[in-house]
Amino acid sequence: MLEFQNVTKRYSESGDALSEVSFALEPGELAFLTGHSGAGKSTLLRLIPVIERPTRGKIVLDGQPINRLTQREIPFLRRKLGLIFQDYRLLHDRTVFDNVALPLAIAGYSPVEIGRRVRAALDKVGLLRKEKRYPKGLSGGEQQRVGIARAIVHKPPVILADEPTGNLDPELSAEIMGLFREFNAVGVTLLIATHDLGLISRMACRRLRLHQGRLLEGG
């Protein structure tokens, strides 16, 4: 479903953030991406939606090599991905409903279809009754669940999460991980970057470990 072949990412300011990284995730796999601060986790995740491009090497998503995609083709690639961030990245002047609806509105879905899909996504994360609220009035865990609903509303086959529980206490983190497991149980492929080694040990999943831009384990 996702393959990295000898991927290197060099920043002119700071050198190689990733060096010769190779791994493959099968459809329906759930893997954690770990490593010290600055190991290259965020860089690796940013290459997949083509927020950044690799310096060398090849990346294949769902059978499609993504290296040479044009700017026009990138939105179609991103429809296969659900992106989840540590800081939620919600729009604070929009309701919960509108935040989750945003990707569908951009993709041109009809209002009826948007309503149906947004409510299904909010139901999945347990926030159906809060659709009219604004993000500021929600707890951190609830805000992250809005971020997750937004990431899954278009039913992507792959979810990428960058420190999704970084701002949450252990109980809420476990809740979020429970949601990821549910998505995984219906066949979604997940790659989750995290520092939380306790959480990883409890989940018994594959671990890709980066150290100074190199994949030391799990490749």
Ligand SMILES: Nc1ncnc2c1ncn2[C@@H]1O[C@H](COP(=O)(O)OP(=O)(O)OP(=O)(O)O)[C@@H](O)[C@H]1O
């Ligand atoms: N846009 C950028 N321009 C220049 N250097 C960058 C850029 N983004 C990341 N880097 C550098 O690349 C290296 C890897 O950073 P990255 O953010 O991928 O690590 P990380 O493992 O996600 O760290 P953290 O856990 O602290 O978020 C670091 O040395 C960082 O300074």
